[in-house]
Amino acid sequence: MKALGKGSVASVVEVVLRIASWVLWASLGGLAVVAIAYAVIYIMIGAGWVDASTLAGGGFRISIFGVDSDAIGDVRWADWHVVVPSLLVVGILVGGALIVVSRLRLLFDSFTSGEPFRRENATHLRVIWITMLAMEIGRYVLMAGAAAMLAAVGPAESADITISIDFSNWLSIAVLFVLAEVFREGARLKEEQELTI
Amino acid sequence: MAIRVNLDRILLERRMSLTELATQVNLTLANLSILKTGKAKAIRFSTLNKLCRVLQCQPGEILAYEPSDDDALEEAADQAAE
Numbered sequence: 490m491k492a493l494g495k496g497s498v499a500s501v502v503e504v505v506l507r508i509a510s511w512v513l514w515a516s517l518g519g520l521a522v523v524a525i526a527y528a529v530i531y532i533m534i535g536a537g538w539v540d541a542s543t544l545a546g547g548g549f550r551i552s553i554f555g556v557d558s559d560a561i562g563d564v565r566w567a568d569w570h571v572v573v574p575s576l577l578v579v580g581i582l583v584g585g586a587l588i589v590v591s592r593l594r595l596l597f598d599s600f601t602s603g604e605p606f607r608r609e610n611a612t613h614l615r616v617i618w619i620t621m622l623a624m625e626i627g628r629y630v631l632m633a634g635a636a637a638m639l640a641a642v643g644p645a646e647s648a649d650i651t652i653s654i655d656f657s658n659w660l661s662i663a664v665l666f667v668l669a670e671v672f673r674e675g676a677r678l679k680e681e682q683e684l685t686i
Numbered sequence: 687m688a689i690r691v692n693l694d695r696i697l698l699e700r701r702m703s704l705t706e707l708a709t710q711v712n713l714t715l716a717n718l719s720i721l722k723t724g725k726a727k728a729i730r731f732s733t734l735n736k737l738c739r740v741l742q743c744q745p746g747e748i749l750a751y752e753p754s755d756d757d758a759l760e761e762a763a764d765q766a767a768e
Contacts, residue, residue: 684727686717 492600499600506594513587520583524576531569574635581631585624592617606675614669621662625655688754693722696741696748711736 491497533539592613599607697707704722708715713733720726721733734745741748 681727684720684725686713686721686726686729686733 493605494603495601497601499597503594503597503601506590506597510587510590510594513583513590517580517583517587520576520580524580527572527576570638574631574638578628578631578635581624581627585620585627588620589617592620606672606679608673608676608680611669611673611676614665614672618662618665618669621658621665625658625662688752688757689724690750690752691721691724691726692748692750693718693737696743700741702741707737707740710740 493499530539596610596613599605599610693707697704704718705715708718711718711733713736721729729749734748737743737748738745
């Protein structure tokens, strides 16, 4: 099976990325609905229109990379100091993943058409590594913020948050940075070759 | 670009059309047009050889160097790099 062009590995990956994009959009939509509903219920409880026992349910576990879920324990909907940072972290991760997947789709779209060395592809790769860098830094900032918030208002044991540094992410960012420059140079050489008479 | 292509002047002197030249040097009209309008980034020796043979001229008659502002900027950048 060939790597580029129609009916190639690139076209298969492009289909997978399209499905991933739909799933991510659905997740982002679901997350937005949950966040809006949560905010509305909280405002209604604050205004005294709804009984506070509306948020008594829950008791679920959340799993966020870098956060010890045992330290947080069972999360209840009423624990806004856990729910709000969690929604933020998930929102940023899903949003970032959506940017990465949409740019990867554009990249694989051009790979499928059989023309990998285009100037836009270098830009797509650049956007991907910058997004991944922002997500990685944002993750540390949010974890630190969540820890500080839990220490201030949450139960004492829930402030035990471990921030782990994932070297594979940093390596991916470095590789993408180099690849973006390789594609830029490739596109320049292709342009030059096309304009050599 | 500081390199000017004098193909239109030579063609006028030889009373030859671009299409005729394209046929004789075995190049596409589109490529020859890119060369004539100065949009080309480079020219192969083989192309230059064919052009000189068909037009009965020297490479210096087809190409001419004219210093431009871009050259001054490029020179400054080269000096800064050193």
